[in-house]
Amino acid sequence: MSEAMRESEQPACPRAQENNSKKKKKKRKTRQQKQSQHQQQQQVGVEEGARSSVDPPQPDRTGTGTETGTDPLLRGIFQIGKKSHDVVLTASRITWTPIEPDHPTGQSSVKKPQEDSVELKDVFAVKVKRRRSVGQTSGGTLLGITLFTCRPKGAKLKDHAVHLNNLSADHCEIWFKQLKEILNGFQSRPKSLKVFINPCSHKKEANQIYEDQVAPLFKLADIKTDVTITERKGHALSILKDCRLDEYDGVVCVGGDGSVAEVAHGLLLRAQMDAGRDTDSIFMPVQAALPLGVIPAGSTDAVACSVHGIRHPVTAALHIIMGHRQAVDVCSVSSMGRLLRFCFSVMFGFGSRTLAAAEKLTWIPNTQRREVAFITTLTNLKPEECELSFIPSSGGVVDQSDSESESELSDVGEGGPWQRRRGLFLNISIMSIPCLCSIAPRGLAPFTRLNNSSMALVAVGNASRSEFIKHLKRYSSTNNQFSFSFVETQCVYAVRLRPRSHSGWTDETSEENEESDSKNTPIISSEGTHPWNIDGELLEVPGELLIRVHSRILTLFGADVEEAEERPIKCSCI
Ligand SMILES: Nc1ncnc2c1ncn2[C@@H]1O[C@H](COP(=O)(O)OP(=O)(O)OP(=O)(O)O)[C@@H](O)[C@H]1O
Numbered sequence: 001m002s003e004a005m006r007e008s009e010q011p012a013c014p015r016a017q018e019n020n021s022k023k024k025k026k027k028r029k030t031r032q033q034k035q036s037q038h039q040q041q042q043q044v045g046v047e048e049g050a051r052s053s054v055d056p057p058q059p060d061r062t063g064t065g066t067e068t069g070t071d072p073l074l075r076g077i078f079q080i081g082k083k084s085h086d087v088v089l090t091a092s093r094i095t096w097t098p099i100e101p102d103h104p105t106g107q108s109s110v111k112k113p114q115e116d117s118v119e120l121k122d123v124f125a126v127k128v129k130r131r132r133s134v135g136q137t138s139g140g141t142l143l144g145i146t147l148f149t150c151r152p153k154g155a156k157l158k159d160h161a162v163h164l165n166n167l168s169a170d171h172c173e174i175w176f177k178q179l180k181e182i183l184n185g186f187q188s189r190p191k192s193l194k195v196f197i198n199p200c201s202h203k204k205e206a207n208q209i210y211e212d213q214v215a216p217l218f219k220l221a222d223i224k225t226d227v228t229i230t231e232r233k234g235h236a237l238s239i240l241k242d243c244r245l246d247e248y249d250g251v252v253c254v255g256g257d258g259s260v261a262e263v264a265h266g267l268l269l270r271a272q273m274d275a276g277r278d279t280d281s282i283f284m285p286v287q288a289a290l291p292l293g294v295i296p297a298g299s300t301d302a303v304a305c306s307v308h309g310i311r312h313p314v315t316a317a318l319h320i321i322m323g324h325r326q327a328v329d330v331c332s333v334s335s336m337g338r339l340l341r342f343c344f345s346v347m348f349g350f351g352s353r354t355l356a357a358a359e360k361l362t363w364i365p366n367t368q369r370r371e372v373a374f375i376t377t378l379t380n381l382k383p384e385e386c387e388l389s390f391i392p393s394s395g396g397v398v399d400q401s402d403s404e405s406e407s408e409l410s411d412v413g414e415g416g417p418w419q420r421r422r423g424l425f426l427n428i429s430i431m432s433i434p435c436l437c438s439i440a441p442r443g444l445a446p447f448t449r450l451n452n453s454s455m456a457l458v459a460v461g462n463a464s465r466s467e468f469i470k471h472l473k474r475y476s477s478t479n480n481q482f483s484f485s486f487v488e489t490q491c492v493y494a495v496r497l498r499p500r501s502h503s504g505w506t507d508e509t510s511e512e513n514e515e516s517d518s519k520n521t522p523i524i525s526s527e528g529t530h531p532w533n534i535d536g537e538l539l540e541v542p543g544e545l546l547i548r549v550h551s552r553i554l555t556l557f558g559a560d561v562e563e564a565e566e567r568p569i570k571c572s573c574i
Helices: 003-008 014-054 169-184 206-220 235-242 257-274 302-308 313-322 350-360 366-379 465-476 511-518
Strands: 074-080 083-089 093-098 116-119 123-131 141-153 156-165 192-197 224-229 250-255 292-296 325-335 338-343 345-349 384-397 419-431 455-461 487-499 529-534 537-542 545-557
Touching (some): 074 169, 123 313, 141 169, 141 313, 156 313, 206 224, 206 250, 206 292, 224 235, 235 257, 257 338, 257 537, 292 313, 313 545, 325 345, 345 384, 345 545, 350 529, 350 537, 366 465, 419 487
Parallel strands (some): 192 224, 250 292, 292 545
Antiparallel strands (some): 074 083, 074 156, 083 093, 093 116, 123 141, 141 156, 325 545, 345 419, 345 529, 384 419, 384 487, 455 487, 487 545
């Protein structure tokens, strides 16, 4: 623009001239402030870049994420939101404070700038941020760096991005490297995972859940994955028996309780094989070598709810990425001295009959089978005659202060620590974890914990159908589902359950005899078998079962929770 033209643009009116000179002053001041910020930015970038090379960070190598240093490792200026911020990185935290422009009078602002920060133990990824056009997969204009954090919101975990914008490549590289080094120091976070996806779980959406909600987070966290989409029941188990486990830091199961139970059993069986344990005997199992992550994609998802408090794939994925771990108790189920399964829950009576009925309803869609089976089993409700023996754990009898009357089942057994009940039972459940789910938000066994070294025993004696329905309804209400005279609850170490066969009670056999017979006795035979519900899977077994608890032999990715987040109840049968 020529001088002449500039001049011609000068306003003629004196008031306008005054306004114009004020505007000019303001513009000059803003330009000066910008320049000073830029100089500060350059200085800090150079200074701190030099410092990072002589003062390497001390990330938390213990994996606990505890603070190991509060000295600044880096300091620089980034734009966060619309404002420039002074950003400070220590080994445990990144803090940013807005840079306020100087007051026109030279006085400092009365209001203190609002500081914000993120703990690095809550950061799971750092990425260089670039602007790319549609279809462009590499290169692009550098915009800064982005931190991905994990934030709790109630029982849920959510991922959140913090954008630190700065157009200097050198500046961003120093920060990126430093942050990456700190994040790599979190030892409990997995870097390589074996993933099993059951494509048939619930409404066949497990694969979609994994692709849409889980895989992008694993990719962001730079976790390598080896994915198997299972082709049949038992596929995951057969892989876990043979594969090289040392290549992985954890195993992930995307599916429902049946799939989780199969993978948990596979991990524990493999640990016993590797440790040379003879599973054809009563033995003390060793711990599984790898932790298990559970991505809920089934119909009940009691294991996922018990360890996450919620059926939320993103929460489950973030627990895995962050390396949150929780050791849990597991049951072993053996028959005639031979191990059948490691599991979290066993049901006999109504719970197993319902499952057996559902398996026969093959013409009904999968999603409705259980409800129809539930109603038919309730219509034909009948008790099972059996002998129930158990060893109470130190927790003993659960407080039933509000029970309607004394338990009718309080007949103490003969000799030793075993207590015995013989009689008619509508249902018997044994659970090593609380089994939270949408139909029982407080859990099927609210009086046990994930790792209290004992199992919950719930024995429902004979009662009328209406009384039994009342008991079932209470699982979804706030009333105590156990405060009935026909319901007994115990905290136990071991349970022996012997259903009465058509020919009456079998002779008692000692454990040693059972073991010596076991190698020649077929476990599953169609004659004289009884249906058992083991983690939602049907098992037909003759004779008695021995169920024992094994303290903390499996580690799950997740955290202990008090109760599941209340959701609308899906089953409307009762
Ligand atoms: N490709 C497959 N085809 C058929 N069954 C499979 C396949 N892969 C795994 N399975 C088996 O399917 C069974 C049930 O699956 P899963 O438990 O995941 O779903 P669900 O029954 O809908 O959920 P929940 O147990 O929570 O109610 C498991 O025992 C698993 O071993």
